Amino acid sequence: MQNTRLSTIVDTTAGQLNQFFRNPWRRTSLLIIGLLLGFFLGSAISTSAGQKAELDIVEAFVILLGTEVVSRFTYGGNLRFRRMLIAEVLNALKLGVIYSLFLEAFKLGS
Numbered sequence: 521m522q523n524t525r526l527s528t529i530v531d532t533t534a535g536q537l538n539q540f541f542r543n544p545w546r547r548t549s550l551l552i553i554g555l556l557l558g559f560f561l562g563s564a565i566s567t568s569a570g571q572k573a574e575l576d577i578v579e580a581f582v583i584l585l586g587t588e589v590v591s592r593f594t595y596g597g598n599l600r601f602r603r604m605l606i607a608e609v610l611n612a613l614k615l616g617v618i619y620s621l622f623l624e625a626f627k628l629g630s
Contacts, residue, residue, distance in 0.1 A: 538605070541605055547605065547608075550605070550609060551608055551609060551612045552612075554608075554609040554610075554612035554613045554616065555612040555613070555615060555616040556616060557613060557616065558612065558613035558614060558615060558616020558617040558618075558619075558620065559616040559617070559619060559620045560616075560620075561613070561616070561617055561620070562616060562617040562618070562619070562620025562621045562624070563620050563624065565579065565583065565617070565621075566620070566621060566624040583617065583621070586614070586617075587614050587617070587618060590610050590611060590613075590614045591611075591614070593607060593610075594607050594608075594610070594611045594614075
């Protein structure tokens with residue numbers, strides 16, 4: 521591929537962000553933000569699904585499919601992808617969504 525100004529800017533920006541998040545505290549804070557965002561998304565999904573009560577099965581299938589795809593890439597065979605920051609953030613997001621849905625189920629069960 522040809523080195524254009526746009527590709528150079530994207531490459532340098534990605535390199536700078538990667539260097540910025542090599543710090544363990546920044547990486548941990550980004551993972552915590554991903555976990556909390558997943559918790560919020562799970563709560564929002566269950567609230568909107570409970571209000572409409574039309575597409576519950578479809579939403580459950582989409583959530584299941586999303587969690588399985590993230591798990592496949594995160595815990596799959598490619599060790600290089602496991603170490604990437606985006607894989608760790610997606611896994612934290614997935615864990616937040618699952619935890620939120622479990623808490624919502626406990627609230628409905630009590």
